[in-house]
Amino acid sequence: MGPINWQTCFFFLMAAIACGAAIAVVISSNIVRMACWLVLSLAAVAGLFFLTGAEFLGAVQLMVYVGGTMVLLIFGVMLTARGPFVSMKIGAAQWVVAVIAAGALLTVLLQAAFGTFGQTQGKPIAAAGSSRELAASGNDVADAASYSPLGLGLIGVRIDRLAERDHVLRGGMSGYLLPFEIISVHLVVVLVGAAYLARARRRMVPRHWRGGEQPSGVED
């Protein structure tokens, strides 16, 4: 037995949490429990992002997904739940159909995962024998995926493609400026649209109030 690879250990830990929590989301019938399991699953996915060396994306996942989207979702759950712990169940027949379909999908995906890319073994991240090697490998990973190339990619400079000789591949240098602009406008539209959709329905003012019997300061 060789030395233990810590990256692998943490991967298995995070993967187990992510998958277990995802399965718990499917199984549990209480909507608030589902949301909690989903939070756990998404946080573990953020941990996996950290393990692939994408610290920025991991932090974005934590902030936008776990901190923003999920709080919004729980907010929605609270606003729409009539009883404190609402559960809506479906029949056993539907469960059977769903599980069969999902099982088939899982089989196909797993076959693809092991078949096509099974041989693609990455550059070994250092079998961390000592702490120094571990530190060195950690720095490598951190350097490879910092946030500045991402930012430059968004404003249209592809730092990883600058020296590309192939004309076709150098086309990738144009980066993601246009998608970035589109998504910015998209976000503004979504913000306004969501605020408009979710606005509070104003109650109709009873007709006799308008007649002047009631004080005029009543807000509708």
Add this chain to the structure above:
Amino acid sequence: MVSMTELLTLLPLPSWIVLTIAGAIQAALLLVVALCSAVIFIWLERKVSARIQDRLGPTRVGGRFGWLQPPADGIKLLLKEDLIPAAADRALYRLAPYISFCATFCVFLALPFAAGWVALQLNVAAFFVLAVAGLEVFGVILGGYSSGSKWSLYGAMREAAQVISYEIPLALCVVVVVLLAGTMDLVEIGRQQEGWLWNWNIFNPFAFVTFWVYCTCALANTNRAPFDLPEAESELVAGFLTEYSGFRWVYFFMGEYAAMFAVSGLGAILFLGGWNGPVPVSQWLGLSVDPHGLGAWIDAAGNWATAHIGIHEHVCFAAWLGNLLGMCNFVIKAVLGATCMIWVRWTMPRLRIDQVMTTCLKYCVPIASAMIAGVLVWSFVFPSGVVAYVTAQLRPAIEHREAAPPKAPAKKTATKSTARTIPRGELGEGGGAGRSLLVYGTEEVER
């Protein structure tokens, strides 16, 4: 400088045990910091509030100043019955306080206490801190919801609305400093402010305005008065805390006080020079990584002493002492910040919910956005920041493309992008003393 892990590798143990021990020690240290800050702030809150209200505060327990009041409080709360309401969702009700405390504790992972004294040096540390600090709201929401009480639910809803709203201006405030520093690494941001007082970020006009916005948003994000609507005792009994008692309640409170320390510590690093004192004392004494003057003597003495007990590894004692001094600076700044938060709490009346939202959306967000624009203009007028960065980063690529022949050369070369930190002086732009800039150069490597 030799880290603790490397010292531990000198022991005759397998590497995984060593790494586990090192990790456990670091985690325990951070936990002690978080808990101590909570305990001290609870005492401080009692004393400061007493002074503001013209009282004495605790005077009996443990002597004249009531030093032992927090432990006495803790013992009292431990002895209380742990009540769970009949209508509660039991599992979530039990879980919620731990979530709240863990999220706050995770902030301390990326918070540097001195140059390099940080559990996890991330290159996105500023962002990471914001992200995990925002997770505290989950514990509160779950606690409020699972209590099965209307007061708790209302408190939790208010908390969710408030924290989500205030996360935006808080993040914008951090972005201002990040733009100024050119990096999100908190250690690097702190290092850029070393030297005299005027090197601190707060002496930049835009960062100065941003600092006050940051203070407001930090107060709101930690649910301190005047933004303590989620636990407004006059209308909601105690908000999300209503049904909690005993030790679970203590967890929520420790989380709140640790969050105060974390937020004011982050503010100290971003705006108030971090671990650097107003006067560069440690530089005069030579207490840095490459020591001179007094520091060299300390180093020599320390190494002689460790060689005497059998450790022949070279240890930089001067830098260690300098860091200790820096940590004192940092802790003093953070405690002062927290004291100001306490002061504000006992001075200001509570805001209404519409006033809370107005403060966020009509004042904090626009001011922070304007400061971002201002900082961008600032960096173009004094182009030692963004402009030098982009030109230095594009120049080698343009030269490379002009120099390269159209056909593939005989010797294959590939270009690998590397990140390295070079002092600003090397770029010839003459930035502030000791400031540095993250520059991506392209570096030729032969296959």
Add this chain to the structure above:
Amino acid sequence: MSIFCEPVGLSHYLVVSAILFVCGVLCMTTKRNVLGVLMGIELVLNGANLNFMAFGSPAICGTSTLGLDGQLIALFVIVLAAAEAAVALAIALNYYHTHATVDVDRGNELKG
């Protein structure tokens, strides 16, 4: 114990993302609560994102990686998912206002 000694390969990540994806699909099909369906969508998007990250990471794929594209597309997916969640929640709230429930099976007024 030997699995803990080898470095993590691409297929490890693909398996995790496949499980997340399938759980998401299962969640979308078996939940009758609008918000449950929404959570299924979030799981599916996360499975896809994990794939992008794995293919883009030089630590996992070696030299033949997506490079920055993987991370950038994952970033776009996260942002779009946030936008989608906001709009979907607004729709769910509207639905709740009109039907007084969040059961998707009740939304059958247009059924012929």
